[in-house]
Amino acid sequence: MIDLVIVAEKSKYSRNELIHYFLNQLVDTLYKTPFIRVGFIVYCKYAVPLIDLSTEYRNLGKIYAHIPILRGVPEPAKAIYEAVEMLLDLEDQVTLKKKIVLVASFIKEPSISLEDALEYASMNDTRVLIIRAPQKKTHWILAEYEKAPEGIYLRKNNIPDIINELLK
Amino acid sequence: MLNLVYVIDTSLSMKRGVSDLVPTKLEAVKETLTIVTSKILSNNEKIKIGGVVFYGYAYPILPLTNDNIKIIKTLSRLRILGEGSAPGDGLIEAVKLMRRSAGEKKAIIITDGGFNKGIPLNIAALYAWNSRVIVDIVAISGRLKDVDHYYMDKTTRMCSGKKVLVNKKSELIKALLELSSHLGNP
Numbered sequence: 544m545i546d547l548v549i550v551a552e553k554s555k556y557s558r559n560e561l562i563h564y565f566l567n568q569l570v571d572t573l574y575k576t577p578f579i580r581v582g583f584i585v586y587c588k589y590a591v592p593l594i595d596l597s598t599e600y601r602n603l604g605k606i607y608a609h610i611p612i613l614r615g616v617p618e619p620a621k622a623i624y625e626a627v628e629m630l631l632d633l634e635d636q637v638t639l640k641k642k643i644v645l646v647a648s649f650i651k652e653p654s655i656s657l658e659d660a661l662e663y664a665s666m667n668d669t670r671v672l673i674i675r676a677p678q679k680k681t682h683w684i685l686a687e688y689e690k691a692p693e694g695i696y697l698r699k700n701n702i703p704d705i706i707n708e709l710l711k
Numbered sequence: 712m713l714n715l716v717y718v719i720d721t722s723l724s725m726k727r728g729v730s731d732l733v734p735t736k737l738e739a740v741k742e743t744l745t746i747v748t749s750k751i752l753s754n755n756e757k758i759k760i761g762g763v764v765f766y767g768y769a770y771p772i773l774p775l776t777n778d779n780i781k782i783i784k785t786l787s788r789l790r791i792l793g794e795g796s797a798p799g800d801g802l803i804e805a806v807k808l809m810r811r812s813a814g815e816k817k818a819i820i821i822t823d824g825g826f827n828k829g830i831p832l833n834i835a836a837l838y839a840w841n842s843r844v845i846v847d848i849v850a851i852s853g854r855l856k857d858v859d860h861y862y863m864d865k866t867t868r869m870c871s872g873k874k875v876l877v878n879k880k881s882e883l884i885k886a887l888l889e890l891s892s893h894l895g896n897p
Contacts, residue, residue, distance in 0.1 A: 589830045592803060594841050595810055606841070610834060632810055 588615025620660035712814030767795025797829025846870035
């Protein structure tokens with residue numbers, strides 16, 4: 544069983560319609576993939592868990608659309624910690640792989656270290672795939688992710704590639 | 712199995728008394744919960760009770776248990792924790808407490824309003840709704856604002872719960888006894 548937590552920003556800095564489209568595409572693909580549980584967290588200044596890890600995640604896109612644009616400076620690290628907590632809390636004997644997909648704008652520099660949060664996820668055997676979906680040019684991102692495959696820009700035409708990468 | 716989590720407001724405003732909820736609203740809540748939890752545990756062996764507190768932040772204070780001594784000890788330690796009121800964060804902590812539990816799930820928020828911090832209650836309610844948690848709210852009247860009512864009404868409607876306004880100790884006991892004993896319709 545793969546346990547996957549999708550962590551999506553919803554702020555004035557992120558491309559929310561594109562993220563919504565991506566989430567719908569992702570859910571359609573995941574639903575055809577056996578042995579996968581999905582959790583869902585939306586964040587900006589706060590991280591809000593919305594769906595605990597389960598095989599019932601069909602409405603994920605609708606839920607994202609329903610959430611208003613959240614205020615404040617996005618804190619992706621908070622969302623990563625929340626996702627790791629969810630993975631640890633709900634882990635069981637059938638869990639083989641743990642993954643997090645982080646969809647972030649990276650336009651504003653957060654106050655909580657994302658690097659530390661990613662390290663914490665890694666220490667808990669969790670791979671984090673980072674996808675960037677900013678409204679405008681990104682002014683801040685961890686240097687090591689600037690060119691790395693984990694720092695993929697979200698575009699309509701590369702969504703199938705991102706989903707393939709995620710399911711590897 | 713029924714899982715029940717009380718989400719208790721420990722913000723500064725709970726330090727004041729109102730009507731016969733004295734010497735403070737929080738002390739009256741503590742006293743009432745001690746009576747109510749003892750009664751419902753003696754009537755129902757298949758119930759587990761947990762606790763969360765909130766002010767500007769929120770955290771769990773009691774994991775799900777049916778050990779009444781543990782519950783009473785925890786209630787006796789309740790105190791005013793600080794400024795701000797973040798019931799949304801409190802509700803999320805309550806849902807997390809029940810994450811791994813099977814059976815029916817309910818959170819009862821006890822508050823005097825003034826919501827001004829953290830995750831908006833109606834957004835936290837989405838998580839409760841997705842996790843099939845019924846949410847009831849016992850609101851102590853006196854300083855409730857229109858915006859508090861808006862959030863509480865949205866939350867209870869979404870999560871198949873009830874909002875009960877109380878102003879006296881007898882009303883508080885009645886509300887908590889009723890809501891703690893009946894699950895409602897998820």
